[in-house]
Amino acid sequence: MKEADIIDALKDSMHQSQADVSLSIGDDGAIIDLDHNKQMVTVTDAITADIHYPVGIEAEAIGYRSLAVNLSDMAAMGGVAKWANLVFSIPSINPDWIKGFIKGFSGIANQNNICLIGGDTLRGPEFFTVSLQGYVEKDQYITRTGAKVGDLIFVSGCLGSAAYGLELIKNKKSELRNDFTDAFLYPRPRNNEGILIAKYATAMIDISDGFFIDLQKITTHVGLGFEVDVSQLPIAGNLTNELTLNKSVKYALLGGDDYELCFTIPPHLESQFLDELSSETNLGFSCVGEIKGSNEVLTFGDKSYDLPNHMFEHFK
């Protein structure tokens, strides 16, 4: 198996039949036809062993992850993901490993109607870079910077399970497979939901570094604060059972790797937003707090909640 064979195998694994791709993978570049009412969205992210995932996890999860993290960025823009380019670098070629990688990559690509339009394989350090293009209807994208005082802070899905799963994998329990390890290995980017949320949200980000840190990215830069009731953070029941509520809240608040969406909704749009979303998706959405003019306040119900420094250290 040579580098070129990898590209061929990748091509064969994809359902590439999109009319808007005039020239696909295999030339110096790709050619895309664009609708003139739309704007192009581009995102790009790399993953590499030890930094973004532990060495030795299954190849399928790595292939899946390389695209999933980019899909999640696209979701956070409210964009429709369409065209992917993959740079694939590995030190040596193991056909079974590559088969697994392709299974993971093409699985999530095909599920999301993504067309692979470009690729490059090289023998080098283990890393995978995807650049993903898509579109939004004119000016219908959501940035990190639009939150206003009084907006409600929402989170999709559940938080904390992926960070706990990562800890299980790192503690040499990699043979173990359960809901927690799966939450880390196969996060589900919220692309369909992102497009719907974009009709209501004032700011949006995906949660990769951890809810608390990612929330700061939509407040700090624009001089805002927040008040969050951590008892309202959405946490899977089995995580609370496994860890106690107190400990699972820490994973939800600081753990990261959730790839859920965090976004802000003006209060007068809340019921309309919840109505539309509940008719379109089974995913849960939790209101966990409110944007404030300054300060970052955490509560646990009626009580104040302190963020101990050692928790940050634990998750660094």
Place this chain on the structure above:
Amino acid sequence: MKEADIIDALKDSMHQSQADVSLSIGDDGAIIDLDHNKQMVTVTDAITADIHYPVGIEAEAIGYRSLAVNLSDMAAMGGVAKWANLVFSIPSINPDWIKGFIKGFSGIANQNNICLIGGDTLRGPEFFTVSLQGYVEKDQYITRTGAKVGDLIFVSGCLGSAAYGLELIKNKKSELRNDFTDAFLYPRPRNNEGILIAKYATAMIDISDGFFIDLQKITTHVGLGFEVDVSQLPIAGNLTNELTLNKSVKYALLGGDDYELCFTIPPHLESQFLDELSSETNLGFSCVGEIKGSNEVLTFGDKSYDLPNHMFEHFK
């Protein structure tokens, strides 16, 4: 200096003021306005130490190269390069090194009016991935697959100097700087010329692996052959002086890293093509042969020219 500082320094080094960039670097993605008469072109390429350049070359050349190889792919499509995303991975942060990298990257970016719309920095193995978007007027792109029997084979600029320069650098003469090492360290992608050539060419590719191998990429896949007179290959006078004509032809034929354009022109368009190009650019264009229905024939003037296997090995 932290990862985020690198992105800020990169942003500051760029002349980013393009009206078609609605949202630039710093969010989950970027937003681009597209003209509806155009098609989007995307290219993506990674470079990494030891594979694409020798360990230890100056940081400025690495920053320059990361974008230059992508610009060259864009040139080979006949596209106008516009928007770049950079994934920047290094094992440790040396501010002087980063300053050099940014100087090289922003130098060639600003020279080509490229806008940096996305970036990601990480601590990991040394690699740099650029994905570059641009456009062509509708259907005005050139692929690798359009050559026809009888088309003339042209090459831009001069070949061979970069490969010889790479050899000098590898032979621990890295302190040496001359035209040859510069040809390797700072190749000049032919973007302005690529756009003009696209009006005439039937197929085009940029020369990265070596003229002979890259020419095969526009003939073999479509079942064609060629006849090339290697005495017509464009070679800088100082390379011939340094190496003898015979040896410099080998570098020109097989060396690679030239980032010149190889393209095919229908014979009836030749004089019009040469007239327009000579009025628009000082770069030389050499006709080195012709597309044939089958076989790959090399001559040196009137004599036949053999491609010895050991030459291939030398350049692997």
